[in-house]
Amino acid sequence: MQQIFNFIFKNSNRLLFLLLLGISLSLTIQSHSFHRSKIISSANFLSGGVYEKINNVNEYLNLKAQNDALAQENATLKSLLFNKKDTANVKLMDSLKGVKPGDILVSKVIHNSYNVYENYLTINSGELDGVKPDMGVINSLGIVGIVENTSKNYATVISILNKRSQINAKIKKSNHFGSLNWNGKSTGFVQLTDLPRLAMIKIGDTIVTGGQSVIFPENINIGTISKIYRDTQTNFYTLDVKLFNDMTNIGHVYIIKSKDKEEITNLEKREKDE
Amino acid sequence: MNSTLFVNTFRFILLLALQIIVFNNMNLLGYVSPFPYVLFIILYPVNGNKSALLASSFLLGIIMDLFSNSGGTHATACILLAYVRPTLFKFAFGLSYEYQTIKLNEVLTPQRFTFILLSVVIHHFTLFLLEAFQLSFILDTLLTVLLSTIFTIIICIIIIYLIKPNKR
The missing domain is CATH 2.40.10.350 (Rod shape-determining protein MreC, domain 2)
Structure with a gap:
């Protein structure tokens, strides 16, 4: 017994190192495996709050670009409204199959990464706004990603610029x-x-x-x-x-609640069970 | 003793804040970011408590992971660097380093530069290898390690010179 204690005291540093290494490596491996949410993600009170503060400043600096994008979107919508012929080519968001007008949430990207192999965005709406994992995220130009983790007020989105996204x-x-x-x-x-x-x-x-x-x-x-x-x-x-999207510059996004999703998944599950 | 603790806590918070607010948003060529927050581990007192260094490095890395959605990669890289730090000291300053009073934040000598270079390379190599997590990306990863190391070292040296106490 004495020897065990001596051993622990003598090698306390090494044991601490091995313990911490074990924890961090398992977190790393866990984050690289498919179909599992991360334990450590930026959808939490601390990093969400800090990113929101930073984004408030950034947003102010990018007002001009955002204005341009909104004007562009406005112009597209106007052209749809005035030239009824165009509706055959470009579909209005409301008219997409499986999506009703109330199913689209507007949210804001407060953090965006694009310089690693597994990129994530953090958005400032969460469970309280009705965001759930596996919802699609798009903006006026095209798709952005899929919601992965949610907290009360924030959510992380797997960017399409992510090795794991499919x-x-x-x-x-x-x-x-x-x-x-x-x-x-x-x-x-x-x-x-x-x-x-x-x-x-x-x-x-x-x-x-x-x-x-x-x-x-x-x-x-x-x-x-x-x-x-x-x-x-x-x-x-x-x-x-x-x-179509510039993934390095994303401001406001739309989150799509697909009502058909449950129906389809249930149907396919029933098929498998039989 | 208390002032060392205070200085280190202050450094911990300041470097972390700088990293998250400023340096994480720097993307040279689109994918090269500097990580000068490793300065905390590099500048930690030579004769300081090693367990405390390990624990605080882990905390530092985990907070970085929290902010960059990277699982545990920063934490792993940080504690690895904290663990091999004494060996690096021995390599850079010679065997009797513990008896010398090494102050890293002073004039840059070749020994100090070697130490900083080795620390940054070890940290970045672990970090990017774990981040890619695939050997098929190895060439890209090595390139990123090289470019980021250069970038980080330049910024680290600038920071060291900026906070160097002026006593003459």
Whole structure:
């Protein structure tokens, strides 16, 4: 017994180091595994509050850019209103399938990271506003990400610029599906993989969210094809998609509550059980 | 003793605040950020309590993780640096470092520079390797480590010169 105590006293530093190393490594590994929320995330009282304060200052400095973006959005909406013909091309948010007017929450990004492989945004609405994990987040230009963690007043969003994000997407004109990933290289481009070789595509085609996704409604803009890689081994294309969004500069976002999500998930679960 | 504690607490809070408010928003070339908050571990007194250093480094890293959504990567890198610090002292200043009064925040000698360089490299290498968590990104990771290390060291040296006490 005496020897055990001696050992502990002698190596107290090493033991403390090993203990802390164990804790932090397990937190790291846990954060890299799929389908599990993080224990340590910026959706909490401390970092949410600090980021909100910082963002208040930043927002003031970016007023001009935000004004421009709002004016642009206004112009698009006006053009929809005045030229009824355009409604065939661009869909109003309200008219998207599965989304009713009351299902869209407006929120503000208070922190945005884009310089690591796993990027997250923090937004200033949380459970009290009705935000739940797995809700889609978009802005006027296109998709932004998916809600991961929520706290009372804040939520973290997996950015599309995240190695772990995987979103169902399709070619706008042909309905061929693929999945949208990010290779961690450039903030302006994401990759569409597993697109069948049968699809007729050319550079400049628009990519939108696909109907298989239960998180996003169909036909939300993502970007345009900028590069096509043909893999000789498989029957799939890999595409570089240039995002409509500038992911390094995101202000206000919309959160989509998809009512169909539960219905679809329940239906698919029942299918599996039988 | 009490003044050392006070200075370190103050340094801890100040560096953390600077890191979160200013340096986290600096992105050279879009992906290179400096992490001068490691200065806390570098400038910690040579003969200070080692367990306290480990614990405070862990706290420092966990708070950084909290703010940057990075799981436990900053914490791991910080405690690793805190643990190997005595070895780095031995390497940079020679075996008898404990008997010398090494003040890091004074004029930059080659020994001091070696020590800062090694500390920053160890911290950044661990940090970015764990952040990528994939060996297929190893070349990109090494490039990021190199660029960030240079960036961090420049800022660390500027900070050291700025807070250097003027006594002459």
